[in-house]
Amino acid sequence: MALSRPFNDQTELFTCQICNETFKVPKILPCLHTFCEQCIHEFIISTGRKKEPHSTCSRKEFSCPTCKTIIKPTNTKSDIDTWAADLPHNVSIREMIAKSNGENKKCGACKRHYEISEAKFWCEICEEAFCDKCNDMHSRMKLSALHNVIPVEEFASLTYGMVVNAIPEHCYVHPSNLVDVFCCDHKIICCGSCVSTMHRRCKRVMTIASVMTSVKYQSLPEKINEIKQAVENLLKEKDQEKAGIKLATEYTEEEATKFLEQLKSKLDNLFDTFVKQLHMFRDEKYTSFNVRMRLLEQFGKNLDHWIRSIEVVEKFGTKTQLFILVEKIKHHIASNVSEITRVxxxxxxxxxxxxKKGIFSQLETMVEIGTFKTYESPIFGQMIDIYKRCAGFGLNCYPKFENANVTFVESICVTGSKFTCGVCIDEKYMIIGDAGPQKKMYVVEKHSGCIVSTTDIHGDVKRLCYDKKSKQLFISCYSEELYKAEVKAKEIVKLTKNPFNKDHIGALFSSNNEVYVVVNRAIKKFSINADSNEMSTCFNTNTGCGLNGMNVIGKYIVFTTADKEIKCSTLQGKNKFCYKNEKLESPECIAVLSSGLTVVVDRANGGSLNLLSEDGLKHRRILEKFKNVNNPTDIWLDGNEELVYVAGGQYIDAYRIITDQQNDIR
Incomplete structure (x- = not known):
């Protein structure tokens, strides 16, 4: 697979990313990547999109080997074997290679008249080089007077080896027409004929000229560079993580080496002790043997002496002397034998x-000295900066309705609690409401689940709302109480009751220095900073005063109603959509992603997680049952919109929002 690489030098600019050799007949794709004609031809054939005999499913397209852009052939009716040959030549690269080889560019016009002259100018429209004389004639012609002509030596440096004419402006469906319209509904560039035939019912169709005047298409290189910077930042983070793995591996290896050295040292000490004990045993036995051997040696010497004594007495003594000697010898022999026998x-x-000790027998059969244990914790927020930069470029890279899903991450449990709601206050901490017997609010470390501070409250907490700018927390209760507090140094302080208590307040959400609240049959609001005793009505609607959900996203507000609906309207009450479905029996908890998707908790049958499309026309279930939560009462997002938390009973379940590749629709 060819990989995209940054332009570093001429060698890389002149190198085909398929064969890694200097271009031979360079061909340029509409995405402005260049390859050898033969290389891209072989690639097209090998992708498996070649039309087989009697096949009805062949696709008249291929993907760029570098950026994966889908490329349609210049002539959709042509055979796949001609697709590469039909691609435009990259004259820029071709001329740059020729110049680097010391070849002077020749005037194209003169060449056609069998004349030779050195080219000095390049016409970007005609894609041809001219000498001084021909360029003068070219500039005088009415049809070419306004063509952009540049010096030949500037041609390559200005284009970076790209040919803009490789980007086709003709409609693929109606080749005789230029594309001039963009269908926002289908994200398709087309011509007027396409609009009148295939996009008649599309609501958002704009001319390319009008689209290009929007802010999204201003300062394009700067916006793409911001995405690149975000990618480079993530690359640095990954490089640091990789370096961390290297250090951790080296440290673990060092630990194992130290352990082995200690083990060897211990074994050496044990061996020395064993040898000493063995030698002591040997020396003890040697001493015992020496005693016995000395007795036997002395007995042998005595016997030699007695033999000689008998021989002398027999020869020179009397029989009496011999008898006396023999009797003494008998006594001594008996005495010696008795002593030797005793010993x-x-x-x-x-x-x-x-x-061997038993443990060393086990050692002989061991296949490893130990194992290494890994501690893996999820990383959150890695892609958020890239997503934001892409949004500035007009791209929504967040999970979409068709491919969004969730995967379980972890649960937080506090035995005996009754978690009713929660809100994230920063990347590390969140606040949770407990309507159990103790009636408390907790500041909790999100990823460890540790409670870092506790605050008592007199009411049963229903919903929480946190304003990051003012660092104020607003709390609605199942009674009429509405409280506010400040959050400082991971603690909830200055808890006070708000003065307006005329309404039973449900869900609440802060936006632009105002707190929007759901009350019976209306959406109201009050200012965060103003000391007002009254709430103002935004608009009347069919909301209830029980458990409900509400989010404010930009100029829109999404909320649940007493009639089991999910409504989206402007902040002034102009309806955008109203969704009701019998499969959503109790939609009372919602969280809205910045992409416009609404995550809905259906509290019926123990609870399930659902997704509502941006336009409010369809929904699908993405989780049939929560891991530990039963009877869920609230849902909220973390600041990066990567995690969704669901509260209910003594549990809080955390799920990661992911893109399900199996459901991904191109």
Whole structure:
């Protein structure tokens, strides 16, 4: 697979990313990536899109090997074998290669008249080089007088080896027409004929000229550079994570090495002790043997002496002397034998062998000295900066209705609690309402689930709302109480009751220094900073005073109604959509993503998680049952919109919002 690489030098600019050799017959794609004609031809054939005999599913397109842009052939009716040949030549690269080889560019006009002259100018419209004389004639012609002509030496440096004419402006459906319209509903560039035939019912169709005047198409290189900077920042983070893996691996290896050295040292000490004990045993046995051997040696010497004594007495003494000597010898022999018998009667035959400890027998069969344990924790917010930069470029890279899904991350549990609601206050902490017997609010570390501070409250907490700018927390209760507090240093302080208590307040949400609240049959609001005793009515609607949900996104407000509907309207009450479906039996908890998707908790049958499309026309269930939460009462997002939290009972379940590749629709 060819990979996209930044332009570093001429060598790389002149190198085909398929064969890694200097371009031979360079062909340029509409995405402005260049390849050798033969290389791109072989790639097109190998992609598997070649039309087979009698096949009805072949696709008249291929993808760029570098950026994966889908490319349609210049002539959709042509055979796949000609697609590469039909691609435009990259004359810029071709001329740059020729110049680098010392070849002077020749005037194209003169060449056609069999004349040779050095080219000095390049016409970007005609895609031809001219000498001084031909350029003068070219500029005098009415049809070419306004063509953009530049010096040949500037041609390559200005275009970076790209040819803008490779971007086709003709409609693929109606090749004789230029594209001039963009269908916002289908995200398709087309011509007027397409609009009148295939996009008649589309609501958002704009001319390309009008689209290009919008702010989204201003300062395009700067906006793309912001995306690039975000990508480079993420690349640096990944490089640091990679370096962290390297350091952790080296540290773990060092730990294992130290352990092995300690083990070797311990084994050496044990071996030295064993050898000392063995030698002590040997020396003890040697001493015992020496005693016995000395007795036997002395007995042998005595016997030699007595033999000589008898021989002398027999030869030179009397029989009486011989008798006396023999009797003494008998006594001495008996005495010596008795002593030797006494010493040797406890003798044993010693056999010696090495006996391993049981643990060392296990060691012989071990296949590893140990294992390494990994501690993996999810990383959140990695893509958020890229998403934001892409949004500035007019791209929505967040999960879409068709491919959005969730995966379980973790649960927070506090035994005996009754979690009713929550809100994230920053990247690390969130506040949770507990309507259990203790009636408390907790500041909780999100990823560890540790409670860092606790605040008592007199009412049963229903909904929470946090304003990051003022760092104020607003709390609605199941009674008429509405409280506000400040959040400082991970603690809830200055908890006070708001003065207006005429309404039962449900969901609440802060936006632009105002707090919007759901009350019975109306949406109201009050200013965060003003010391007002009254709330003003935004608009009347069919809301109830029970459990409900509400989010403010830009100039729109999304809320649930007493009639089991999910409504979206302007802040002044002008309806955008109203969704009701019998499969959503109890939609009372919602969270709206910045992309416009609404995540809905259906509290019926223990609770499920659902997704409502941006236009409010369709919904689908993405989670049939929560991991631990039963009877859910609230849902909220983290600041990066990567995690969604669901509260109910003594549990809070956290889910990561992901893109399901199986449901991804191109």
């Amino acid at each position: 040797h009667q406890r003798d044993t035959l010693v056999e010696l062998s090495f006996q």
